[in-house]
Structure formats: C-alpha cells, structure tokens
Amino acid sequence: MWDQVKQALDQSTTKFLTEIAHLLPGVVALVVALLISSVLAWILAIVVRRLLTSIHFDEQLNRWGFASLEEWSPMNSPTRLVSRTTAFLVVIAGFLIGIAAFDAESTSLLVRSVFAYIPNIVGAILVLLVGSLVASFLARSVLIGAVNLNLHYARLLSAGVKWLVIVLAVAMALEHLKIAPSIVDLAFGILFGGIVLTLVLAVALNSKELVTKSLDRNAKETPNENIEEPFRHV
Amino acid sequence: MEVDSIPQQTQEKAAQIDSADLVVGLFAGLNQQNISLLYEGLRALPGSLRIVVLQSDPAGNKATQNSLSAEGNSSLSVLPWSNVIPDLAGGPMQSISVACRSLFATTEKMGARGCCLVASEMEGEMPQWVCQLVQPLLESDFDLVVPYYAPRKLQGLLNNSIVYPLTRSLYGMQIHNPLGPDVGVSRRLAQKMLGNNRNANAGSSQSHPLASLTPAAVCDNLQICQVHVGARIYPPTDWVNMSSLLAQVLSPIFIEMERYAPCWQRTRGTVSFPARGEPVSPSQETGTLDMNRMVETFQLGVRDLQEIWGLVLPPATLFELKKLSRLATDQINMPDELWARIVYDFALAHRLRTINRDHLLLSMTPLYLTWVVSYARELDGAGATAVEKRIERLALAYEAVKPYFISRWRWPDRFNP
Numbered sequence: 001m002w003d004q005v006k007q008a009l010d011q012s013t014t015k016f017l018t019e020i021a022h023l024l025p026g027v028v029a030l031v032v033a034l035l036i037s038s039v040l041a042w043i044l045a046i047v048v049r050r051l052l053t054s055i056h057f058d059e060q061l062n063r064w065g066f067a068s069l070e071e072w073s074p075m076n077s078p079t080r081l082v083s084r085t086t087a088f089l090v091v092i093a094g095f096l097i098g099i100a101a102f103d104a105e106s107t108s109l110l111v112r113s114v115f116a117y118i119p120n121i122v123g124a125i126l127v128l129l130v131g132s133l134v135a136s137f138l139a140r141s142v143l144i145g146a147v148n149l150n151l152h153y154a155r156l157l158s159a160g161v162k163w164l165v166i167v168l169a170v171a172m173a174l175e176h177l178k179i180a181p182s183i184v185d186l187a188f189g190i191l192f193g194g195i196v197l198t199l200v201l202a203v204a205l206n207s208k209e210l211v212t213k214s215l216d217r218n219a220k221e222t223p224n225e226n227i228e229e230p231f232r233h234v
Numbered sequence: 235m236e237v238d239s240i241p242q243q244t245q246e247k248a249a250q251i252d253s254a255d256l257v258v259g260l261f262a263g264l265n266q267q268n269i270s271l272l273y274e275g276l277r278a279l280p281g282s283l284r285i286v287v288l289q290s291d292p293a294g295n296k297a298t299q300n301s302l303s304a305e306g307n308s309s310l311s312v313l314p315w316s317n318v319i320p321d322l323a324g325g326p327m328q329s330i331s332v333a334c335r336s337l338f339a340t341t342e343k344m345g346a347r348g349c350c351l352v353a354s355e356m357e358g359e360m361p362q363w364v365c366q367l368v369q370p371l372l373e374s375d376f377d378l379v380v381p382y383y384a385p386r387k388l389q390g391l392l393n394n395s396i397v398y399p400l401t402r403s404l405y406g407m408q409i410h411n412p413l414g415p416d417v418g419v420s421r422r423l424a425q426k427m428l429g430n431n432r433n434a435n436a437g438s439s440q441s442h443p444l445a446s447l448t449p450a451a452v453c454d455n456l457q458i459c460q461v462h463v464g465a466r467i468y469p470p471t472d473w474v475n476m477s478s479l480l481a482q483v484l485s486p487i488f489i490e491m492e493r494y495a496p497c498w499q500r501t502r503g504t505v506s507f508p509a510r511g512e513p514v515s516p517s518q519e520t521g522t523l524d525m526n527r528m529v530e531t532f533q534l535g536v537r538d539l540q541e542i543w544g545l546v547l548p549p550a551t552l553f554e555l556k557k558l559s560r561l562a563t564d565q566i567n568m569p570d571e572l573w574a575r576i577v578y579d580f581a582l583a584h585r586l587r588t589i590n591r592d593h594l595l596l597s598m599t600p601l602y603l604t605w606v607v608s609y610a611r612e613l614d615g616a617g618a619t620a621v622e623k624r625i626e627r628l629a630l631a632y633e634a635v636k637p638y639f640i641s642r643w644r645w646p647d648r649f650n651p
Contacts, residue, residue: 062545140593143539144623146476147531150527150530231388232469232470233606234325234393234479
C-alpha cells in the first residue's frame with residue numbers, strides 16, 4: 001500500500017513538475033515581454049515627452065481650447081499625460097504578447113477579442129476628441145456672442161452649450177464602446193434632458209432677477225424714434 | 235481670371251464699348267437727382283474723356299446702357315452693375331470687396347487710365363467731391379486718391395480709433411481715411427490689386443481690395459494724394475452686428491500687415507500729408523449719448539472673457555483692464571498707450587493664430603467700446619478742432635508703442651503673455 005501511495009505521490013509530483021515545466025517558458029516569456037515592453041515604453045515616453053515639449057504642446061492645447069485637460073493631467077501637464085498613456089499602452093501590448101505565449105489556444109481567444117476591441121476604443125477616443133473640440137468652439141462662440149450682446153448670463157449659456165455637446169459626445173463614445181448600450185441610451189436621455197431643463201430653470205427661476213434686469217434694459221434700449229443714436233462706427 | 239469679377243450683364247454691354255479713359259463705380263444708393271448731378275459733373279471734366287459709369291441699382295433707378303453727351307466735353311456711358319449690390323449676405327465689407335474687384339477688372343479690360351469708387355453719400359452737393367477724387371488721377375497721374383472726410387466727433391469711430399492711427403504708425407503716412415471707401419485708383423494700381431487678389435486666392439487668406447490699396451501704394455512708392463471731400467454720411471450703428479462688422483474691417487487690415495511686414499518694419503516716423511482742396515466744416519452732430527450699455531459690455535467682458543484675453547494680452551494689460559472695470563461708469567478712461575498696445579497685441583495674435591481668428595476679433599468688441607466711451611466722454615462738448623487734436627494724440631501713442639509691436643512681431647516667444 002505504501003508503494004501505491006509513493007507511486008501516486010511520484011505521479012502527482014511528476015505531473016505537477018511537468019505542468020510547471022510546461023508553464024515556465026510561458027512565464028519567462030511573459031516576464032521577458034513585460035521587461036522589454038517596459039524598456040520600450042520608457043524610451044517611447046521620453047521621446048514623446050521631448051517631442052511634445054519642443055512643439056509647446058501644453059500651450060497649444062490651451063490655445064485650442066483644451067485648458068481643462070490640465071486639471072486631469074499628472075503634474076498639470078498634458079504632455080506628461082500623453083507620454084504616460086503611450087507608455088501604458090506599450091506595456092499593455094507587451095503583457096498581451098506575454099499572455100499569448102502561455103497557451104496559444106486558450107489565450108489567443110482573449111488576445112484576439114482584446115485586439116478586436118481596439119478599433120472601438122480608437123473610435124470612441126476620436127468621438128471624444130472631436131466632441132471636446134466642437135464643445136470648446138461652440139462654448140467660446142456663445143460666450144463671446146452673448147457678452148457682445150450684453151447678456152449677463154453669458155457664462156451660463158456658454159457652459160450649458162459646452163456640457164450639452166460633451167454629454168452627447170460621451171454618450172456616443174460609450175455607445176461605440178458597447179458598454180451597457182441600453183443604460184447609456186436611457187442615461188443620456190435623462191442627462192441631456194436634465195441639462196436642458198436645468199438651463200431653462202436657471203434662466204426662468206434662479207436667474208429671474210438677471211433676466212428681468214436684462215429684459216428691462218432691452219426694453220429701455222428699444223430704439224426710440226425721438227432719440228437719435230449719435231455713434232457711427234464704420 | 236479677373237474678367238470673372240465683372241458681372242455677365244456688364245460684360246455684354248461693355249463689349250459694345252471699345253475703351254474708356256475713366257471708369258466710375260456708382261456703389262452708393264443715390265437718388266435720381268444726385269445721379270443726374272453726378273453725370274453732369276463728370277461730363278464737365280476737362281479734356282474729351284470717355285467715361286464709363288457702372289451703376290448698381292439698389293434704389294430701383296433704371297441703368298441702361300446709353301451714351302449721354304448732351305452737354306460738356308466728355309462722353310459718358312452708363313452700364314448696369316447687376317450683381318454688385320450694397321447688401322450682400324457677407325456684409326457691407328464683402329459687398330464693397332466684390333464691387334472693387336469688378337471695378338478694377340473693368341478698368342483693366344477697357345484700358346482706362348483710372349477708376350473711382352463712389353460708395354458714400356456726403357453732406358453738400360454731389361458731383362463736386364467725386365470730381366475732386368477723379369481729377370488728380372487724370373491731371374497729375376496720381377495712383378491713389380484717398381478721401382479726407384471732414385472729421386466728426388462721434389462718426390467714423392473705427393477709423394479714428396484703429397484704422398487711421400494704425401496705418402499711420404505702420405506705413406508712416408498720415409492718410410486719414412485709408413479704407414476709403416470712396417477712392418480713386420490708377421490703372422497701374424488696379425492691375426496690382428488684381429494681381430494681389432489672384433495671389434490671395436491661390437493662398438489661404440482672402441484680402442480685401444480696400445485694405446490693400448494704401449499699403450500697396452506706400453510700399454511700392456506709388457503717388458498718393460489726399461483730398462478734402464466734405465462730411466461723409468455714415469450708416470446708423472447696427473448694435474446686434476457691431477462685433478461682426480468690427481471683425482470684417484479688422485481682419486483684412488491684419489492680413490495686409492502680414493503681407494507688408496518687411497515694409498512697415500523698416501518705416502520710421504511719419505510723413506505729414508497735406509490734403510488737396512478746402513476743408514469742409516461738418517454740420518453739428520445731434521443725438522443723446524448713452525454709454526451705459528458700452529460700459530456694461532466692457533465690464534461683462536472683463537468678467538467673462540478673461541480666458542480668451544489671457545491668451546492674447548500680457549498680464550500687465552489684463553491688470554489695467556481689471557482696474558478700469560472697477561471704476562464707476564463715469565470715470566472709465568482708457569489711456570491711449572493701453573489701447574494702442576491692445577490693438578497691436580490682437581494684431582499679433584491674429585498673425586500667430588493664437589485662437590480662432592473670428593473669436594479673436596469678435597472678443598475685441600468690449601475693449602473697442604471702452605475706448606469709444608473714453609473718447610466720447612473726453613470730447614463731450616468739444617469743437618471740431620478738438621477732434622483732430624484728440625486723434626493726433628492717439629496716433630502719436632500708436633507711434634510710441636510701435637517698437638513694442640515690432641519686438642513682439644519679430645520674437646513672439648520672448649514676449650508670450
């Protein structure tokens with residue numbers, strides 16, 4: 001009986017060691033892939049950072065209307081955000097390559113589905129970028145136009161327009177990522193409607209005095225035939 | 235092709251006329267009596283001239299091609315200027331631009347010695363001032379004849395605050411109304427403008443013929459003449475479209491600044507520029523000054539447009555503006571140096587495309603209105619001579635600040651706000 005136990009132990013040990021030996025190259029490959037991708041990521045991050053610094057990327061972003069990106073960036077530098085994101089993507093790619101080395105059959109499905117998802121991610125990022133650009137542009141247009149028309153709630157209008165466009169862009173991006181599409185649809189409807197309602201309420205109730213003042217002023221400024229405007233500009 | 239600028243109907247009628255000595259573009263909406271007076275005045279010009287009048291038809295006056303040579307030395311043919319109307323969708327500047335191109339193209343096509351654009355109505359008699367604009371072209375071979383409208387306190391404010399002092403400080407010539415719009419242009423300059431237009435169309439920026447005239451004439455050492463023409467009747471202010479009008483006027487000026495940068499950077503000081511003819515005393519200005527709206531727009535701008543102005547103006551200027559906005563309405567007074575610096579900073583931001591160019595120029599409106607308030611308050615109750623002195627003082631401020639602008643233009647990174 002002792003022999004049988006010993007034999008069973010030997011078999012299980014052999015099986016375990018065989019499994020380990022079978023896995024070891026994969027683990028080593030994973031570690032090597034991670035190491036190489038980390039080094040590559042580090043180098044790429046430095047290159048990207050220097051490149052962006054040389055073209056004054058942070059200042060350019062400010063000019064393009066992405067000032068809020070600074071708040072989201074490490075050390076308030078969008079350049080660092082971009083370089084670190086690039087490095088992170090390279091490490092993730094290395095990790096996926098390493099995982100694929102374990103067992104081609106079981107992991108290739110995972111890797112394939114991850115890579116198949118990448119176009120969705122890229123599409124969503126593009127939608128967000130364009131949405132953000134459009135939101136900034138429209139917000140500025142509304143702000144300047146409202147100030148020039150002497151509207152006291154210019155900033156409120158501008159912020160409302162900006163958030164409407166951003167909410168629309170985020171909803172489109174989530175739809176693109178196929179993340180809980182039905183919930184996103186519902187949430188978008190509620191949020192979009194909520195923003196419009198908030199704007200209406202803000203103008204109608206909270207900004208009642210502002211609006212009254214504005215309307216009063218406009219009424220006073222209604223061209224009076226007896227009063228001649230003396231200013232001629234062009 | 236510049237011939238494309240000529241309306242089809244005008245081309246057909248013009249085909250019956252071989253050549254002309256002078257082409258007059260009648261862009262202003264004149265009544266029939268004034269048009270008749272103008273024709274009489276043109277026919278009375280010395281020399282046997284062949285004059286072609288292009289007549290746009292906003293007032294419904296019939297303009298058919300006919301030769302009018304009843305009295306006077308010159309023959310006069312009237313052609314319809316069909317698609318040139320003062321109220322194009324792009325605004326008045328766009329309409330005048332179309333008219334200028336068409337006028338220059340017709341001048342070149344007919345081999346005329348010069349052309350004249352009549353775009354305004356004046357106080358006083360109609361034909362005299364048009365003839366005054368035309369005569370230096372024909373008699374003394376001048377290339378550009380610009381009007382010197384009788385200065386009025388609260389009229390032509392954009393010209394007084396930016397266009398005149400900026401042009402004077404940059405190009406060194408004291409041309410009081412560099413943008414006309416009533417101008418006399420020689421064939422040589424008209425051809426040059428058509429060439430500029432072709433180049434501008436090939437590139438990205440669209441220039442405006444009126445904004446190009448003075449810089450081109452000064453930088454190419456062409457003969458320029460200034461003529462007293464009386465008091466121009468300005469159109470009433472459209473407050474709703476005020477900011478877009480400001481942008482329409484300033485954008486071509488800033489574009490020309492880029493084009494002629496080597497020329498104006500070399501220019502030092504200004505040349506006094508006597509005007510021909512007798513100065514005319516304008517009639518008394520009437521109306522009630524209400525500056526509260528303009529002050530409120532400025533205060534709103536300081537409160538809400540900081541993020542935009544912060545990209546364009548240096549901190550010291552922003553600080554000055556904040557201080558101004560805290561003053562009581564009747565105490566707001568923008569110093570001339572500050573205003574000149576602001577205009578130069580906006581011109582530079584336009585060149586560098588710091589932000590979208592439309593946004594940039596539209597955001598300048600509250601600052602411009604503040605200058606108008608300061609100026610109007612200062613001249614309240616003053617006479618006509620005080621207006622000229624005040625504008626002269628502003629022009630000197632522009633000249634004093636020009637070295638700052640040249641430094642920023644040459645080394646924009648060193649002076650980043």
